[in-house]
Amino acid sequence: MKKTSRFSTALFKPTDRPGETLRVPSPAKLNLFLYINGKRDDGYHELQTLFQFLDYGDWLEIGVRPDGEIHLYPELPGVKKEDNLIYCAAKMLQQQTDSRLGADIHLDKVLPLGGGVGGGSSNAATTLVALNYLWKTRLSLAELADLGVKLGADVPVFVHGKAAFAEGVGEKLTDCEPPEKWFVVLKPDIAVSTATVFTHPDLPRNTPKRPLAQLLREEYGNDCEKVVRNCYPEVEETLAWLLKYAPSRLTGTGACVFAEFDDEKSAQAVFEMKPDSVSGFVAKGCNRSPLHRWLDKISK
Numbered sequence: 001m002k003k004t005s006r007f008s009t010a011l012f013k014p015t016d017r018p019g020e021t022l023r024v025p026s027p028a029k030l031n032l033f034l035y036i037n038g039k040r041d042d043g044y045h046e047l048q049t050l051f052q053f054l055d056y057g058d059w060l061e062i063g064v065r066p067d068g069e070i071h072l073y074p075e076l077p078g079v080k081k082e083d084n085l086i087y088c089a090a091k092m093l094q095q096q097t098d099s100r101l102g103a104d105i106h107l108d109k110v111l112p113l114g115g116g117v118g119g120g121s122s123n124a125a126t127t128l129v130a131l132n133y134l135w136k137t138r139l140s141l142a143e144l145a146d147l148g149v150k151l152g153a154d155v156p157v158f159v160h161g162k163a164a165f166a167e168g169v170g171e172k173l174t175d176c177e178p179p180e181k182w183f184v185v186l187k188p189d190i191a192v193s194t195a196t197v198f199t200h201p202d203l204p205r206n207t208p209k210r211p212l213a214q215l216l217r218e219e220y221g222n223d224c225e226k227v228v229r230n231c232y233p234e235v236e237e238t239l240a241w242l243l244k245y246a247p248s249r250l251t252g253t254g255a256c257v258f259a260e261f262d263d264e265k266s267a268q269a270v271f272e273m274k275p276d277s278v279s280g281f282v283a284k285g286c287n288r289s290p291l292h293r294w295l296d297k298i299s300k
């Protein structure tokens with residue numbers, strides 16, 4: 001997370017010439033709250049969570065190839081090309097639509113892998129939305145979301161592009177407009193596996209389901225937080241540090257933690273004091289995804 005990748009609409013450039021490469025945003029998300037309400041027979045957990053996007057994330061540079069091949073570079077450390085969600089999303093769209101076109105995709109990665117900020121799911125959604133535009137395959141957002149959910153539970157919310165309250169395993173979405181605060185997001189230098197958190201014996205799995213209006217009124221929490229703090233001292237330390245300055249929580253299953261502020265200056269001031277051992281960034285919450293602001297601008 002060394003490079004800065006804050007999105008602003010001024011950075012979204014339409015294509016002027018056929019064949020030109022498009023630079024498309026792939027934003028991060030936060031789970032502003034996350035509660036686990038039960039476990040299904042297939043092992044997946046029923047959740048109630050509130051997703052909001054950040055104006056910060058990766059960029060994908062995409063050019064169309066006439067020969068149907070999908071080229072992706074650079075490789076992500078520890079992820080084979082065939083397992084990269086960008087490659088999987090492109091292949092899936094090609095197969096679904098019988099498109100004969102391919103793509104050259106360059107990934108400018110700033111989001112931490114497995115950090116709970118949804119980088120992989122966001123990359124998959126950006127690939128689906130951008131290639132659907134470039135290949136003129138004309139699937140609706142609902143159809144793209146149905147394809148995306150096969151790649152990960154968080155892909156649909158990125159495809160729909162609106163902050164949302166999610167239920168089920170994350171696929172039942174209700175639009176929601178939480179306040180767009182400023183956040184300090186910190187990533188301790190460890191990886192937390194989503195599957196490990198969900199199989200931990202101490203994970204609370206029976207939080208009663210509550211109506212959205214009640215959840216929005218009450219203090220926000222994350223049912224994964226206690227287990228992750230206990231298992232990963234680096235998360236414990238980083239969260240304890242942030243809590244000295246502002247309300248702070250875990251996002252998703254971690255390892256990232258975030259603190260919320262009313263303005264950029266306050267967020268920046270805390271970020272500048274962060275311990276050297278953690279990486280991170282300052283970003284603003286947005287209820288409309290930068291991917292959709294990009295789509296609006298280039299479709300004009």
Ligand SMILES: C[C@@](CO)(OP(=O)(O)O)[C@H](O)COP(=O)(O)OP(=O)(O)OC[C@H]1O[C@@H](n2ccc(N)nc2=O)[C@H](O)[C@@H]1O
Binds near residue numbers: 121151154253
């Ligand atoms: C729980 C969230 C909240 O945003 O965590 P983060 O990944 O963002 O931290 C996500 O929905 C995660 O989505 P995603 O990371 O795509 O998970 P998947 O690949 O679908 O699942 C990884 C593993 O986590 C477990 N899993 C995941 C989601 C869920 N609702 N119940 C589960 O039990 C399953 O064991 C599954 O094999």
Ligand SMILES: Nc1ncnc2c1ncn2[C@@H]1O[C@H](COP(=O)(O)OP(=O)(O)O)[C@@H](O)[C@H]1O
Binds near residue numbers: 114
């Ligand atoms: N394009 C991609 N970007 C990030 N991770 C990817 C990608 N493709 C596959 N993965 C795999 O998916 C895992 C989860 O990624 P990510 O979505 O970043 O996690 P999280 O949802 O916890 O933020 C990674 O650890 C990696 O192995």
